[in-house]
Amino acid sequence: MSIQITFPDGNVKSFEQAPTGLEIATGISPGLAKKAVVVKVNGDLWDLSRPIDRDAKFEIVTRDKPEALEVIRHDAAHVLAQAVQELFPGTQITFGPSTDVGFYYDFARAEPFTEADLETIEQRMRNIVKRDLPIVREVWSHDDAVKHFEKAGESFKAEWIREGIQADETLTIYKQGDAWLDMCLGPHLPSTGRVGTAFKLTRVGGAYWRGDANNAQLQRIYGLAFANDDDLKAHLKMVEEAEKRDHRKLAKQLDLFHQQEEAPGMVFWHPKGWAIWQAVEQYVRKVYKKSGYKEVRGPQIMDVSLWKKSGHWDNYQDNMFFTESEKRTYAIKPMNCPGHVQIYNAGLHSYRDLPIRYAEFGGCHRNEPSGALHGIMRVRAFTQDDGHIFCTEAQIESEVTAFHQQAMQVYADFGFTNLDIKLALRPEKRLGDDATWDRAEDALRAALRAAGVDSWTELAGEGAFYGPKIEYHLKDSIGRAWQVGTMQVDFMMPERLDAHYIDEHSQRQRPVMLHRAIVGSMERFIGILIEHHAGALPYWLAPVQVVVAPIVSDADGYSDEVAAALSTAGVRVETDLRNEKINYKIREHSLQKVPVIVVVGRKEAEEKTVTLRRLGTERQETMSLADAITQLTVQ
C-alpha cells in the first residue's frame, strides 16, 4: 500500500514506503533539507527523522519559522541537560522547556551551580553541538521507562512517569547520541548540530519540583537561543537597553524616591517622585468624578473581628499586619472594601439609589513575603485607586462594560496601548456555592463581550476568594508582566458584612459589590510609567516641566520673572541660576529629562522673549514670553 503526501500547494506525491520528512525534503532540494527543522503532518509537528506512516497533509518547517524556533530552543535545553550530566555526574534531570526567548532546564543537585560553572557548561554545549549527535525518537512502555530511570538514579523522571503520565499514553524517549536520553514529547531536530551557535547561558536560579513550594528545591539554568547569531546579538542589545530603563535605577538618577532597610517594601517619595504621584492622582480623581464616583476615606486600622467577618482573616492572616491597644487587636487594612461597606451600611439605601459608587486613594499594607518585594512594583505599603460599586445583579454588565471602556481610555492617556486582559476564575479556596460563581463568571464574560473585547485569557483557579476578576496586565522594561487594573464581581462580601438595600416591594435585598481599580497600585503604576517612558515622562506628568536657565548672571532677574510667570500659570518650573556655562546646564537638565529648557540671555532679557529647547531635539525657538506661557500651559 502506498502513502499519499499532500503538499501545501496542493500537489500530491505517493510513496511506496513510509518516508521521513527529511527524505521528502531532500527529494525537493538538499538546501531545503538543510534548512528544515521539523515537519507538519496533518497539522502536528513531527520529527524530520520520523517515518510518515499515513496519508498526510505535509509541510516543511524551516529554521526561520516561529515553530522552528521553539524546537531549536527545546533542543538547546536538552543539549544543556546532556552537558550538565557529562560534567556533573550524579545530577538528576527533570524538565526543560523552551521559553519566549530561549530555554531552561531544572536540575536536582546538592551542590549549587556557580557563575563559573555556567561558562564551562556552555562550552560543553558547544562541544555537543559540534559532535552533531543524532537525535532519535523511540516509543517505550511505561514499565521500561520507569525501570530505566530508576536504575539510572533519575528518581524525578521515574516519579513523573508513574504519577504524571497515563498508562495508555504514548511515551516517547529521545536519544541524543548513544549515551544520553530524556523522556520528552518532542518533536526534536534530527541531530544536535542543527541547534546552531546562537545560544548563551544567562543565569541560574531556584525552582520547585512540579512548581510546588512543598517539594524539592531544584536549580534552574536559563539560556537564550535564537535561529541565528544576529538575532541573538539583537536580543542582547535590547536587554542591555531595557536595563537602563529600570525604575530603580532611574529613580536614583532622577531623584524620585528611595527605599531603605528600616522600611522594607515601602517607599520614601522625594519631591520629584511625589510630583509625578500628584499628577497621576489628580488625573485619576477627574476620572472618578467623570464616571460617577464619590470619594470617601476609611480608617487605616480596624478591629480584627471585622476582618474575621469579611473572611480576610481566614485567607490572609499570615500576610496581614496587626497592632494592639488596650487589649484589642487591630488589623492594618490590607484592602479598602470592608471600610467602604461600613460607609454604605451607615445609611439606608433604596433601589432607586443604585448603583452607588465609592472611590478612595486607599493606603493598604500587606505583609508580602520578603522574596516577593521588587522595587516599587511589589511593596508592603501601597495605595490603590480603589473603587466599589454597590448595584443590583441586573446592573453588573453595564457597570463592567463602562468600567472597561474608561480603563482603556486611561491606559491610552498614559501611553499604554498593549494591555493583556485576563479573566481569573474560581479558586480552590473560596466562599459561596458554584451556582453563584457561575453567575459571577458569566457576568464578567458577558460584559467583556459587550465592551467589544474579542479575546482574553481565562485563568482557572486564579480568582479572589470572594469572586472572579478581570485583570489588566502591563509589561515592564524587561518583559515581566504586572497586574494594574482589575474588576471583580463579589456576591459574598455584602452577605458577610450584611449590606442591603430596599427594593420596590419594600423588601430588604442584598446588593452585588464590584471591586475595581484602574491603575491598581499607584506605586506599581508609577514604576511601570517610569520604565515605559525611560524616565522621560510626557510633559503633563514630568515632575519638573520647565527649567529656566540664564546664560549670564545679568539675566538672573529676568529668569526669575519668567519662572514666576510660568509658575503662576500652573507650570512646574525651576530656575538654574548657578554660575555654570549654558552647555553644562543644557546637559544636566537634558539628562534629568526635563521636557523644556527655557534659555534666556541678555538679548531675551532686553526684548522680553524666551528661547525654548525641547527634550530630544536641538532646535531652538525664540518667542515672546506671552506666547511661551500659552504654549506651555495648553499641553
Next chain:
RNA sequence: GCCGAGAUAGCUCAGUCGGUAGAGCAACUGAUUCGUAAUCAGUAGGUCGGAGGUUCGAUUCCUCUUCUCGGCACCA
C-alpha cells in the same frame, strides 16, 4: 518564605593573598560671565550593612543577622 549572589564616600565603581581604604562624578570654596549636552583650581567627605567569633591585629577569614538583586513559590 525557599535556592543562589551581593552590600566599600551622595552616585558609579576599584581595592586590600589579614597591617583600619582609592578613582571619577556630585558637594563645598575661589576664579571665570562664557549663546544650546561637562570651564579651571583647590577643599572636604567613609567605625568598608549590623552583631559576635578567630587573631597581636578583621573592611578582608568564620558564624549569625538585616537588606538588596536574580529565580521559584506567593500576590485579596
